[in-house]
Amino acid sequence: MTNPGHVVERAADASGPVRSLAPGLFVVAVGTAAAFSLNKLVPAVSALTVAVVLGIAVGGRLPAKTQEGLGWATKKFLRLGVVLLGLQLGLGEVFGLGVGKVLAVVVTVLVTFFGTLLLGRLIRVSRGLALMVATGFSICGASAIAAMDSVTESDKEDVATAVTLVTLYGSAAIALVPFVGEALGMSPERLGAWAGLSVHEVAQVVAAASPAGAGAVAIAVVTKLTRVVLLAPMVAGVSIVQRRQGGAATGKRPPIVPLFVLGFLMMMLVRSSGIVPSTTLSVVKVVTTLLFAAALFGLGSGVKIGALLRAGKRGLALGALSTLLVAVVGYGALAVVGV
Numbered sequence: 632m633t634n635p636g637h638v639v640e641r642a643a644d645a646s647g648p649v650r651s652l653a654p655g656l657f658v659v660a661v662g663t664a665a666a667f668s669l670n671k672l673v674p675a676v677s678a679l680t681v682a683v684v685l686g687i688a689v690g691g692r693l694p695a696k697t698q699e700g701l702g703w704a705t706k707k708f709l710r711l712g713v714v715l716l717g718l719q720l721g722l723g724e725v726f727g728l729g730v731g732k733v734l735a736v737v738v739t740v741l742v743t744f745f746g747t748l749l750l751g752r753l754i755r756v757s758r759g760l761a762l763m764v765a766t767g768f769s770i771c772g773a774s775a776i777a778a779m780d781s782v783t784e785s786d787k788e789d790v791a792t793a794v795t796l797v798t799l800y801g802s803a804a805i806a807l808v809p810f811v812g813e814a815l816g817m818s819p820e821r822l823g824a825w826a827g828l829s830v831h832e833v834a835q836v837v838a839a840a841s842p843a844g845a846g847a848v849a850i851a852v853v854t855k856l857t858r859v860v861l862l863a864p865m866v867a868g869v870s871i872v873q874r875r876q877g878g879a880a881t882g883k884r885p886p887i888v889p890l891f892v893l894g895f896l897m898m899m900l901v902r903s904s905g906i907v908p909s910t911t912l913s914v915v916k917v918v919t920t921l922l923f924a925a926a927l928f929g930l931g932s933g934v935k936i937g938a939l940l941r942a943g944k945r946g947l948a949l950g951a952l953s954t955l956l957v958a959v960v961g962y963g964a965l966a967v968v969g970v
Contacts, residue, residue, distance in 0.1 A: 655700015655929075658693060659708075662686060662928040663921060677832055679773040680798040682924040683791055686931020693932060705929035706781070710891035712922035713778045713862075717898030718907065718915050720856040728853060731968030732824060736857045738964045739828050743769035743957040744865065750952050756945045759785030762869070763793035764946075768953040771859045772797045772832035774923050777930065778862060781891070782870040787933045794927065796950035801831035804954065808839040821965060823847030827854025828961030831954075860899070863892045 666682035693701075725733060744765045751761025763785060767776040773794045780790045808830060812822035826840040826847070833855055840851035870892075901907060907915075 651696075652700040652703055654694070655697040655702070656704060657700075658689075658697050658932075659701060659704045659925050659929055662689070662932075663925045666924050666928065667921075676798065676802075677773070677835075678920060678924045679832075679927050680794060683773070683794045683927040683931040686928040686933075687791060688931075690932035697932075701929040701932050705926050705933075708922040708929075709777050709781055709926035710894075712774065712919050712926060713781075713891045714894035714898055715915055715919040715922065716774060716859065716862075717895040718902045718912060719919070720853075720859060720899060721903040721905075722899065723903060724853050725857050725860060728857060732854060732965075733857060735824075735828060735961070735964035735968050736854065737861070739957060739961045740769045740858055740861050740865075742960045743953065746956050746960075747949070747953040750956070751949055754945050754949050754952075756949055757786070757789055759783070759789035760792055760946060761949065763789050764796060764949055764953055766865065767793050767797045768800075768831055768950070768957055769858075770862050770865060771855070772801060772835075773927060775859075775862050775865075777923060777926055778866055778891075779869060780930070782866055783873060787930060791931055792946050796946060797831045799947075800950050800954040801835040804830045804958075805835055805838045808958075809842040812843065817843075819843040819847040820850055823850035824854050824965055825958075825961055827851040828858070828964070829954075829958040830855070863895050867892050 662685050663682060666678045666685055669681045669685075670676065670678040728736075747765035747768060748761050751758070751764065762783065763776045763779060766779040767773065769775075776790060776793045776797065779785075804826075808826050809822065812825065817825065822843045823840045823846065826836050827850065830836045830839050830851075833852065836851050836855045837848055840847045902912075
């Protein structure tokens with residue numbers, strides 16, 4: 632028979648980690664709820680951006696007992712969010728774009744990513760900031776930045792700065808993309824594809840393409856989500872580089888392909904199978920945003936404002952140049968493939 636005393640002891644042992652995580656998880660829940668509430672008031676600013684800003688604002692005032700829960704939420708919620716992100720796009724939608732547009736996406740992402748890394752070196756920003764900006768601006772904004780951070784050792788200030796730059800320049804693109812598109816005489820289809828190729832966050836893409844009509848928005852969203860597909864190989868590639876460069880010195884090697892990246896790809900296959908109801912997909916989309924907001928709030932809470940401000944003019948310059956790069960390369964790629 633099981634000794635009742637042993638059962639009680641095991642239950643007490645299990646409750647220990649829960650008690651240590653609870654204060655931080657409570658703070659994360661409150662911060663995430665506040666981020667969504669502010670997003671409802673000001674829809675132009677994404678909940679993810681609000682979450683990281685709130686985290687930065689309150690981080691220095693939080694008691695030490697919240698740190699364990701904040702760190703746990705940042706790591707776990709982020710990876711689960713990336714996995715669920717895979718349900719937002721099926722392979723059929725990607726193939727429906729046509730070979731030309733898919734090639735335009737691949738070229739735009741690769742040129743922007745490596746071009747931004749080079750620009751970061753020329754401007755002399757930190758390697759971590761250059762990597763975060765390159766990832767966020769070339770793929771899918773704050774969620775891509777957070778995913779890349781999970782396989783690197785970037786400073787939290789670099790991650791927070793990159794998220795801020797995504798918001799700043801992505802918001803500017805909402806006004807500039809339709810203005811430039813009209814000046815250049817773009818068709819709704821081409822403007823939608825260009826918005827999907829060059830604007831950073833999904834919500835910003837929708838806003839930028841909206842003046843050209845519903846058809847442009849549909850093309851923009853599918854094009855944008857096709858960029859998201861490249862998040863998996865990009866993160867896996869950087870993980871391999873980190874493994875080779877830093878693993879031997881520290882004795883800790885990241886996995887060749889992180890499990891959450893494999894989960895992302897698996898969810899894409901599940902979405903492609905057509906077995907997931909549309910109502911479920913809608914709920915999962917909201918849950919994914921919640922998870923990313925919670926993770927970014929936790930991330931922001933560990934940021935030191937002084938270090939963040941030191942990125943200053945060079946960070947702004949890198950964001951501007953990277954935004955210009957993705958816009959020009961995206962436009963040129965569409966011209967080459969005849970869209």
